[in-house]
Amino acid sequence: MTTSRTSVEIDSQPATWRQAARTLPQHTAALPRRGERVAVIGCGTSWFMALAYAELREAGGHGETDAFAASEFPYGRRYDRVVAITRSGTTSEVLAVLSRLRGEVPTGALTADPTTPVMDLADEVAVLDFADEESVVQTRFATTALALFRAHLESEDALPAGVRPLAEAAEDAERALAAPLDEAVRTAEQFTFLGTGWTYGLALEAGLKMREAAGAWTESYPAMEYRHGPISITGPGRVAWGFGALPVGLADEVRKVGGTVVESDLDPLADLIRAQRLAVAVAEAQGLNPDTPRNLTRSVVLADHHA
Numbered sequence: 001m002t003t004s005r006t007s008v009e010i011d012s013q014p015a016t017w018r019q020a021a022r023t024l025p026q027h028t029a030a031l032p033r034r035g036e037r038v039a040v041i042g043c044g045t046s047w048f049m050a051l052a053y054a055e056l057r058e059a060g061g062h063g064e065t066d067a068f069a070a071s072e073f074p075y076g077r078r079y080d081r082v083v084a085i086t087r088s089g090t091t092s093e094v095l096a097v098l099s100r101l102r103g104e105v106p107t108g109a110l111t112a113d114p115t116t117p118v119m120d121l122a123d124e125v126a127v128l129d130f131a132d133e134e135s136v137v138q139t140r141f142a143t144t145a146l147a148l149f150r151a152h153l154e155s156e157d158a159l160p161a162g163v164r165p166l167a168e169a170a171e172d173a174e175r176a177l178a179a180p181l182d183e184a185v186r187t188a189e190q191f192t193f194l195g196t197g198w199t200y201g202l203a204l205e206a207g208l209k210m211r212e213a214a215g216a217w218t219e220s221y222p223a224m225e226y227r228h229g230p231i232s233i234t235g236p237g238r239v240a241w242g243f244g245a246l247p248v249g250l251a252d253e254v255r256k257v258g259g260t261v262v263e264s265d266l267d268p269l270a271d272l273i274r275a276q277r278l279a280v281a282v283a284e285a286q287g288l289n290p291d292t293p294r295n296l297t298r299s300v301v302l303a304d305h306h307a
Contacts, residue, residue, distance in 0.1 A: 002084040006135045006213070006290040010276045013140045015171040017130040017147040024151050027126035030108035031152050036063050036080035042068040045205055046145070047112045052201030053149040059197065060158035067201075069071055072216055076286050077306035084109040087133065087141045089116025100120055110145045112139040135291055137212045139276050142205065143269060150269075163198075164267045172270035180273065184260050191216060192230060193275070194223040194250075199243035199268040206241065206275035213279040213290040223247050234259040241275065243268040 018154035030034060032038040038057070040050035051066035057065040070072070070084070070093035082105055088096045098107055098121035112132035119125055131144035134215040150167050153159045164172070191210055195203035198221050207220035221230055224247055226240065231253065240254045241262040251261045264271045283290040 004135075004139055004280060004290050006139060006286070007277075007280055009133050009140045009164065010273060010280070011177055013143055013273055014170045014177070014268060014288055016128075016140050016144040017166060017170045017173065019130050020128065020148040021151040023130075024148065024155060027110075027148060028082070029150065030064070030110065030124040031149070032063060032081055032083060032108075033056065034062055034156060034158070037061055037078070038065045039046035039073070039077070039079045039082045040065065040067045040084065040086040041094060041097055042067075042302075043070050043091050044089065045142045046091075047204040048096075048201045048208065049085055049142050049146045050201075052198045053206070054147055055198035055201070056153060056163065057151065057158070058158060059160035060153050060163075062153055062156065062158040067287055070097050075100065079105055081106045081108065083107070084118070085142075085145050086110070086118055087138055088235045088296065089113045089114045094118070095121055103244070110148065112141050112271040134178070136277075137209065137290060139209070142270060146269060160198075169267040169269055173268040173273055176266055176270045176273040177277070179274070181262075181278055181281055182262075185239055185241075185262060185278065186285070188237055188239045188260060189217065190233065191218045191241060191278075192234075192239065193218065193220045193241050193243065194246065195220075195243040195268070196223045196245075196247075202243045202268055202272050203241075206243070206272060209276055209279040214283040214288060215283055215288065223250065226250060227253070231248055231257075238287050238290065239267060243271055 042050045054065040054067035075244050084094045107122045108124045109118050110126045112128055114127045128144055131141045133141055144272050174189045193203035193206040203220040207218035210216040210218040234254055237259040239260045254261050280290045
């Protein structure tokens with residue numbers, strides 16, 4: 001079988017994370033300053049990376065940080081800076097926010113394409129073109145954007161306790177690429193992804209990847225919420241996957257009713273790579289091409305928005 005373009009991009013993530021760290025000084029103008037009240041926006045995968053970064057930044061004491069889907073941005077709130085994540089640089093909802101805030105609030109953006117409208121609408125732009133993708137489904141751009149944010153926090157001594165330095169995360173990413181996927185997980189009929197704090201954004205992203213690439217039945221929750229209803233669907237052939245440590249006793253509850261538990265000592269961002277690989281494996285097992293997911297395009301551009 002020919003290797004999918006999505007798989008090639010997944011495999012490149014340790015290298016792109018390291019490049020993000022090396023090139024950090026070129027990108028800091030687009031990133032939040034210590035103490036600023038910041039909003040981070042995106043759509044889909046980019047929104048989930050924004051959620052993860054917001055939790056990391058606040059927990060590390062770098063400043064109050066909110067994350068919003070761009071379409072839900074609260075214009076009535078005051079922020080010192082708004083940062084957008086947009087791989088394509090053309091996402092309508094993101095451009096609409098930047099256009100409306102122009103001249104009123106300092107803005108930054110992370111993008112992969114320096115030839116797109118975001119370059120003119122944001123005050124400062126970090127161009128991560130080395131992490132650009134041909135695939136419709138985002139993998140390496142999103143994780144590299146979060147890697148850049150992590151490297152910035154680390155450089156300012158604002159990485160939360162218990163979060164590994166990016167160099168260690170990149171090593172874990174290599175382990176995530178090398179480790180085989182468990183057969184019980186590859187053949188499961190349902191997947192629930194769980195996270196706590198910053199890893200809840202990763203759980204949301206893992207669920208989205210499985211839906212996009214494989215059309216799989218997936219759900220995502222804060223880990224402690226799993227007992228409040230979602231555990232009712234747990235059983236044989238169904239997976240509960242935790243990003244980071246699961247709450248005490250939860251793994252035993254899942255196993256007791258026949259569910260499969262996935263836990264890992266990898267950095268949670270590296271563990272997301274395993275979920276990306278799973279999405280490709282499940283898609284290909286069904287005869288689907290992960291490079292051409294159903295009903296999706298590489299960028300959402302709406303006729304009635306700024307584009």
